[in-house]
Amino acid sequence: MNTTLHLYNTLSRQKEKFEPLRPPFVGLYVCGPTLYNEPHIGNLRTFISFDMIYRYLKYMGYQVKYVRNITDAGHITNSLGEDVDNIGIAARLEQMQPLEIVYKYNLKFQLLTKTFNLLPPNIEPTASAHIQEQIEIIEKIIENGFGYSVNGSVYFDVKKYMEKFPYGILSGRNVDELEAETRALQGQEEKKFFADFGLWKRFDPNDMQIWRSPWGKGNPGWHIECTAMSTKYLGKTFDIHGGGMDLKAVHHENEIAQNCGALGINPAKYWLHSNMLNLNGKKMSKSLGNFFMPFELIDGTSPLFSKPYEPSVIRFFMMMGHYRSELDISDEALQSAEKGYLRLVQSFRNISKITPKTPNETLWNQLLQIEADCKKAMDDDFNTSVCIAQLFELAGLINKSLHHEIEASDREIEKMQQIVTDYFETVLGIDYQDKNTIRFDLDSIMQMIIDIRKRARENKDYQTSDQIRDALTKAGIELKDSKEGTSYEII
RNA sequence: GGUCGGGUGGCCGAGUGGCUAGGCAGAGCUCUGCAAAAGCUUGUACAGCGGUUCGAAUCCGCUCUCGACCUCCA
Numbered sequence: 001m002n003t004t005l006h007l008y009n010t011l012s013r014q015k016e017k018f019e020p021l022r023p024p025f026v027g028l029y030v031c032g033p034t035l036y037n038e039p040h041i042g043n044l045r046t047f048i049s050f051d052m053i054y055r056y057l058k059y060m061g062y063q064v065k066y067v068r069n070i071t072d073a074g075h076i077t078n079s080l081g082e083d084v085d086n087i088g089i090a091a092r093l094e095q096m097q098p099l100e101i102v103y104k105y106n107l108k109f110q111l112l113t114k115t116f117n118l119l120p121p122n123i124e125p126t127a128s129a130h131i132q133e134q135i136e137i138i139e140k141i142i143e144n145g146f147g148y149s150v151n152g153s154v155y156f157d158v159k160k161y162m163e164k165f166p167y168g169i170l171s172g173r174n175v176d177e178l179e180a181e182t183r184a185l186q187g188q189e190e191k192k193f194f195a196d197f198g199l200w201k202r203f204d205p206n207d208m209q210i211w212r213s214p215w216g217k218g219n220p221g222w223h224i225e226c227t228a229m230s231t232k233y234l235g236k237t238f239d240i241h242g243g244g245m246d247l248k249a250v251h252h253e254n255e256i257a258q259n260c261g262a263l264g265i266n267p268a269k270y271w272l273h274s275n276m277l278n279l280n281g282k283k284m285s286k287s288l289g290n291f292f293m294p295f296e297l298i299d300g301t302s303p304l305f306s307k308p309y310e311p312s313v314i315r316f317f318m319m320m321g322h323y324r325s326e327l328d329i330s331d332e333a334l335q336s337a338e339k340g341y342l343r344l345v346q347s348f349r350n351i352s353k354i355t356p357k358t359p360n361e362t363l364w365n366q367l368l369q370i371e372a373d374c375k376k377a378m379d380d381d382f383n384t385s386v387c388i389a390q391l392f393e394l395a396g397l398i399n400k401s402l403h404h405e406i407e408a409s410d411r412e413i414e415k416m417q418q419i420v421t422d423y424f425e426t427v428l429g430i431d432y433q434d435k436n437t438i439r440f441d442l443d444s445i446m447q448m449i450i451d452i453r454k455r456a457r458e459n460k461d462y463q464t465s466d467q468i469r470d471a472l473t474k475a476g477i478e479l480k481d482s483k484e485g486t487s488y489e490i491i
Numbered sequence: 492g493g494u495c496g497g498g499u500g501g502c503c504g505a506g507u508g509g510c511u512a513g514g515c516a517g518a519g520c521u522c523u524g525c526a527a528a529a530g531c532u533u534g535u536a537c538a539g540c541g542g543u544u545c546g547a548a549u550c551c552g553c554u555c556u557c558g559a560c561c562u563c564c565a
Binding site for chain 1: 493496497504522525562
């Protein structure tokens with residue numbers, strides 16, 4: 001496949017031409033949610049960013065295998081060096097079985113992905129269903145001399161690893177220099193080296209989920225599931241690995257170490273990281289308490305926002321920024337995005353109402369240019385921001401055609417619709433069609449009302465005409481007078 | 492302290508060694524009973540100080556400043 005796509009690879013810190021390992025197939029792995037609570041709007045941004053990337057790869061014609069894992073098991077280590085079982089904690093807090101917790105939040109997560117028009121991945125493997133695969137990877141790491149077991153736990157031997165592979169290549173961290181700054185951490189005495197990380201954590205009496213392993217009962221470490229599942233479904237090395245920027249320095253670094261340690265190769269050719277969603281210039285995070293849930297934004301219950309916003313408006317807002325840039329969310333920013341969004345959408349919905357006339361070569365060429373510029377923007381590391389700027393240009397041309405300021409033939413009209421379908425709907429993933437299907441002939445009803453109002457206006461009965469217009473506005477229908485007559489818009 | 496990335500017009504937000512990003516808001520005009528919508532016109536911004544260059548907001552250096560990560564995070 002002849003591709004012009006360039007993407008920014010965190011590994012090389014520069015844009016690289018995208019050349020899949022096994023075209024036309026593309027393997028894409030994205031770190032999914034941990035199901036111990038509801039994903040917040042910041043989490044959502046990452047999933048939307050990679051949904052757009054998945055969509056564009058598919059649009060280009062690649063046969064993409066998209067794997068997004070679900071973390072429903074495993075232990076992480078917190079900033080104090082303590083071993084934490086988030087799902088177990090949530091289970092105790094909500095007085096449920098771990099599986100109930102996972103099920104509950106998975107339903108929420110799935111609803112969220114549908115609400116925001118995310119395409120389902122090909123596979124959404126869960127960590128709990130791949131304990132055996134995780135154990136096998138750990139065994140390989142030990143076999144290769146990069147892991148050691150202590151009292152029923154297994155750790156990754158970073159020092160040994162560094163004899164053969166560079167550690168810290170993603171984030172640019174230098175472990176040797178960091179050693180001097182090792183903080184006094186609790187529960188670290190089993191490790192040989194401060195940077196060693198857990199592959200398997202021995203059973204603790206408080207654990208609510210326990211699995212058997214060659215090292216005794218316990219839980220897998222946080223990072224190993226991704227190595228096991230990406231290997232199982234995409235092979236020991238594949239094309240693209242994605243995730244949030246905050247996973248770069250630890251989680252992804254350790255994934256690379258595990259993959260190299262077990263299989264001798266970096267799992268992914270291209271590492272992509274999406275940036276954080278900020279609130280008042282600060283990253284949204286649970287520890288800072290400056291986060292809110294996507295559904296609060298949709299139903300307008302968040303005190304930070306003056307009104308509810310449609311999921312497609314929120315998605316459009318996110319697409320207005322580049323996935324690698326920080327994005328600041330605020331009521332003002334969303335309102336401005338919403339206005340722009342409505343302008344686009346109303347224009348796009350009117351394409352079918354353009355009266356076809358004679359072919360317009362100038363317009364045709366402008367449309368081809370817009371289409372080419374959309375592609376160029378997306379080819380340049382998924383520059384959705386520039387792509388949207390092109391769509392605003394398109395909306396201008398549509399409006400002019402609609403109001404007979406320029407002429408368009410069927411050929412141009414079809415091209416307009418095709419660009420909208422390709423880029424606005426398919427690639428950016430914005431669902432702009434009317435959600436509420438109207439089951440009666442609204443056009444006829446509206447035509448009747450518009451005729452009555454027209455007669456009133458001809459009779460200079462402006463009281464009646466304004467009354468009709470105001471009542472319709474209140475009901476959510478906006479009348480628009482122009483030279484050609486009156487049209488309506490559902491607002 | 493280390494690593495990485497920012498500081499762009501009233502706001503949001505792209506980009507970049509010389510050619511208008513775009514959106515929102517504002518102003519003017521056209522249309523119009525009024526309004527809305529739509530169309531047209533309008534804004535010469537790139538943290539500061541030096542340097543490189545015919546030319547820098549874009550490259551280099553320094554300063555200030557903000558943020559992320561450095562075993563919780565998407």
